[in-house]
Structure formats: structure tokens, C-alpha cells
Amino acid sequence: MKSLETLLKQTVFSDEEIVYLLGLKDEQDCRALQKAAYDRTTELMGSNVYYRGLIEVSNVCTSDCRYCGIRKDNHSVPRFEMTKxxxxxxxxxxxxxxxGSICLQAGERNDPKFIEFIADALRAIHAETISEQLPNGVGITLSLGDQTKEVYEYWADCSGNRDNLRYLARFETSNHELFNFLHHTPKKKNKHLEHRLQCLQWLRECGYQVGTGVMIGIPGQTLHDLCADIRLFQKIDADMIGMGPYLMSEGADLKEIGQMEAKQLIRLTLNMxxxxxxxxxNINIAAATALQVLDPEGREKGIEHGANVIMPNLTPLCYRGDYQLYDKKPNLTDDPSFFAAGLQQRIESRGRTVGFNQSGSSRKWLMRKEAGLQQSAVKQIPIKAV
Ligand code: SF4
Structure with missing residues (x-):
């Protein structure tokens, strides 16, 4: 194996090198990894951290992911739906x-009433948020689970702002066995990894900025699994990644497998x-709120390790307690105005600035768009000539 110093100057890595870097534990080595990732972020993405205001639209879900606190079969959670x-x-x-942008997140539903409700909300958000600062309205990320290609296309149309439109659909783990263990319960609506990957392909075809991600530290998951996850991010050609530690939930169906010890888990998550x-x-990477469960400064540490997106929670306080995908979710009582000011200070204390009123698209996406425009311009020439 090459020296760590040599490795951290590379831009292309073998699987063996990725596994080695993921497994770093020595404090000095981890600091070197952190510095390399932070510097690479500055070089490729600049110094801005972008906000995606998180709105947890509803905790009604038709799925039963075994690790999730709001899965359909958890009858102890009062269900809510925000109004338009x-x-x-x-x-x-x-x-x-x-x-510059918001994220609408909810449990998974595929019924026509829900699809139309989201469509209406998207139209209204676009109409109501156009201003001098945001001439195309606020950017929108959707995190609404598996849908048909027609629904993705319909929602994209309703958003009114396709240049600032994103969809987050995490595949959670690329290990089939682990995926099935987490998502299969007899006689329930079960999820399939292939279908999630198909959804990501449809999202790309519909023009979304494609976001995906995984859970880190799932009991039974190996460093080789995490390396395979990174390889799958590359294969998907993701524009953004949102990933966080695997955390237990009281409402889940998986208490027996436990959870990795907090110190190890945060180390592994930051390494990832x-x-x-x-x-x-040159992609966007979110510093997950779940990092804060393990360390009060978890999200700031995420930024120090290469994240450049944060999702402050804007869900009305009366609903927040009922949207707990995992236990001890932080910020359940934070008032958004007060919290935003403190967050800005904490981001600046890490040498970053907040990209106010900016869409915060990843450089990868902007380059993809530029290349697409050039391609379509080339394609148009013969048509015009004819
Ligand atoms: S992870 Fe998402 S789709 Fe799965 S049960 Fe939870 S809210 Fe529903």
C-alpha cells in the first residue's frame, strides 16, 4: 500500500485503497483524510454551504422498511398530513x-390523491416564491420515494423550475442480502434494490438532479460493502449524495440487531x-441531521469532511415529533428563525460561508447541463439546415 500522503493526492482510487481509507482510525491519519476532503471540496465546489429547508410534509407511509420509525406497521405514531x-x-x-431551495419529504404514497396534492403544492410554491432574489422561485428537492416515471415527469412539470429541481432516493445499501433483510417482511409491501435503481434512472431521464445515498454502519455491513456503495454512486453518476449513520428506532422492527457504538459509528460516517x-x-454532499445524534457538532464535522449542503428543519413544531425515522432525532423544538442564525455562525466557524439565495447545484450537474446544451445545439444544426 502507498503512503497515506501519496494516496490523498490521488483522484482515482482502487477498491483496496478505498477500503483502507474508510477504515482509518488513527487520529492523525483521520485528520489528514479530513483535510484532504475539505481542501478538495474548496477546490471543486468553492466555500459555500447551501441550505435546503426541510419540510416533512406527511408521515403517512404505505411501506414497511424494517429500520424506520414511521413505517406503516408502527401503529404507535400519530399520523399527520400538512395542508397545502x-x-x-x-x-x-x-x-x-x-x-435557495427547499426539500419536500414524506412517507411513500402512490395514490392519485397524494400525487395530485404534491402537484398542487409544487405549483403554489413556485408561484409564491418568485422574487427579485429568486426570479425562478425557490429550488425544490423531492424525497417522496418510488414513483412511476409518469409521476416524476408530472411533478417536474408542476415545479415550474426544472433547472433547480432535485430528487433524493437513497438505495441504502448496494449489498442485496442486506437490502432484502432491511426491506422485506412477509406479506408486506417490500422494496427491491433493482426497482430503486430503475427509479433513479427514470429521474435522470426526466431531467432531475439525481441524489442518492446509503446508511452507514448497518450491523453486518463491511468496509467492502461501503466501497461497493461508492462504486454504485459512480455508476449512477449521482449529482448529490445524502447519507447518514444507521440509527436504531423504537418504532422499527429491528431492535434485535442493535447499533454500532457511537464513537466508531461517527468515525466511520465521517470517513465515508x-x-x-x-x-x-464535484458533487453535492449533505451533512445529515442524523450526525447530530452521535455528536452535538456532527453536522459541522460533516462539513469539515467534505459535505457542502445542510438541511435545516422548517417543519412546523407541532408535527416534528411525529416524524422520527430514528430515535433521539435532534432539533425537535428549534424555532427556524433562531436556529438559522446559530447555524450560520457554526458554518462560518468551520471556514465556510452560507450560499444565500443561490440554487447550489453541484458542479457535476452544471457541467452535465452545459454538455447537454452543447449536444442539443449540435443536434439542432442539421434540423435547421434542413
Ligand atoms: S424509509 Fe421511507 S418508505 Fe421506508 S418506511 Fe420509512 S418513510 Fe416509509
Missing amino acids: EEIVGCAKFAADHGY IAVTRLVLG
């Missing part, structure tokens, strides 16, 4: 406070963020 007016109110708050930055380069 509440959602638009949160989106306006985001736009008025300089957030840093290595993903080094391997994937």
Missing part, C-alpha cells in the same frame, strides 16, 4: 430567509463522507 397552505408557508419562510468526496469529486 402550511407547506407553502414554510417554502415562503425559506425563500424570505435566503434559502470524506472518501466519497475524494472519489466522486
Whole structure:
């Protein structure tokens, strides 16, 4: 194996090198990895951290992912659905406070009523958030699970702003056996890895900026599995990654497998963020809120390790307690205005600035778009000539 110093100057890595970097434990080595990822982020993405104001639209879900606190079969959770007016109110708050974009997240539903509700909300958000600062309205990330290609296309149309439209659909793990263990319960609506990958392909074809991600530290998951996850990010050619530690939930169906010890888990998660930055380069990476469960400064540490996106929670306080995908979820009582000011300070203390009123698209996406425009311009020439 090459020296760590040599490895960290590379831009292309073998599987063996990725596994080695993911497994670093020595404090000095981890600091070197962190610095390399931070510097690579500055070089490729600049110094901005972008906000995606998180709006947890509803905790009603038709799926039963075994690790999830709001899965359909957890009958101890009171279910809620925000109204369109509440959602638009949160989106306006985001736009008025300089957030370039928001993220609408909910449990998975495929019924026509829900599809139309989201379509209506998207139209209203676009109409209500256009301003001098945001001439195309606030950017939107959707995190609404597996849908048909027609639904993805329909929602993209309703967003009114395809240049600032993203979809986050994590595949959670590329290890089939582990995926099935996490997502299969007899006689329930079970998920399939191939279908999730098909959804990601449809999202690309519909023009979304494609985001995916995994859980880190799932009991039974190996460093080779995480390396395979990074390889799958590359294969998908992801524009953004949102990943966080595997955390237990009281409402889940998996208490018996436990959870990795907190110190090890945060180390592994930060290593995964840093290595993903080094391997994937000019993409967006979110510092997951779940990092804060393990360390009060978890999200800031995520930024130090190569993340450049943060998702402040804008969900009305009355609903937040009922949207707990994992236990001890932080920020359940934080008032959004107060919290945003503190967050800005904490980001700046890490040498970053907040990219207010900016879309915050990844360089990868911007280059993809540029190349697409050039290709379509080339394609247009013969048509015009004819
Ligand atoms: S992870 Fe998402 S789709 Fe699965 S049960 Fe939880 S909310 Fe539903």
C-alpha cells in the first residue's frame, strides 16, 4: 500500500485503497483524510454551504422498511398530513430567509390523491416564491420515494423550475442480502434494490438532479460493502449524495440487531463522507441531521469532511415529533428563525460561508447541463439546415 500522503493526492482510487481509507482510525491519519476532503471540496465546489429547508410534509407511509420509525406497521405514531397552505408557508419562510431551495419529504404514497396534492403544492410554491432574489422561485428537492416515471415527469412539470429541481432516493445499501433483510417482511409491501435503481434512472431521464445515498454502519455491513456503495454512486453518476449513520428506532422492527457504538459509528460516517468526496469529486454532499445524534457538532464535522449542503428543519413544531425515522432525532423544538442564525455562525466557524439565495447545484450537474446544451445545439444544426 502507498503512503497515506501519496494516496490523498490521488483522484482515482482502487477498491483496496478505498477500503483502507474508510477504515482509518488513527487520529492523525483521520485528520489528514479530513483535510484532504475539505481542501478538495474548496477546490471543486468553492466555500459555500447551501441550505435546503426541510419540510416533512406527511408521515403517512404505505411501506414497511424494517429500520424506520414511521413505517406503516408502527401503529404507535400519530399520523399527520400538512395542508397545502402550511407547506407553502414554510417554502415562503425559506425563500424570505435566503434559502435557495427547499426539500419536500414524506412517507411513500402512490395514490392519485397524494400525487395530485404534491402537484398542487409544487405549483403554489413556485408561484409564491418568485422574487427579485429568486426570479425562478425557490429550488425544490423531492424525497417522496418510488414513483412511476409518469409521476416524476408530472411533478417536474408542476415545479415550474426544472433547472433547480432535485430528487433524493437513497438505495441504502448496494449489498442485496442486506437490502432484502432491511426491506422485506412477509406479506408486506417490500422494496427491491433493482426497482430503486430503475427509479433513479427514470429521474435522470426526466431531467432531475439525481441524489442518492446509503446508511452507514448497518450491523453486518463491511468496509467492502461501503466501497461497493461508492462504486454504485459512480455508476449512477449521482449529482448529490445524502447519507447518514444507521440509527436504531423504537418504532422499527429491528431492535434485535442493535447499533454500532457511537464513537466508531461517527468515525466511520465521517470517513465515508470524506472518501466519497475524494472519489466522486464535484458533487453535492449533505451533512445529515442524523450526525447530530452521535455528536452535538456532527453536522459541522460533516462539513469539515467534505459535505457542502445542510438541511435545516422548517417543519412546523407541532408535527416534528411525529416524524422520527430514528430515535433521539435532534432539533425537535428549534424555532427556524433562531436556529438559522446559530447555524450560520457554526458554518462560518468551520471556514465556510452560507450560499444565500443561490440554487447550489453541484458542479457535476452544471457541467452535465452545459454538455447537454452543447449536444442539443449540435443536434439542432442539421434540423435547421434542413
Ligand atoms: S424509509 Fe421511507 S418508505 Fe421506508 S418506511 Fe420509512 S418513510 Fe416509509
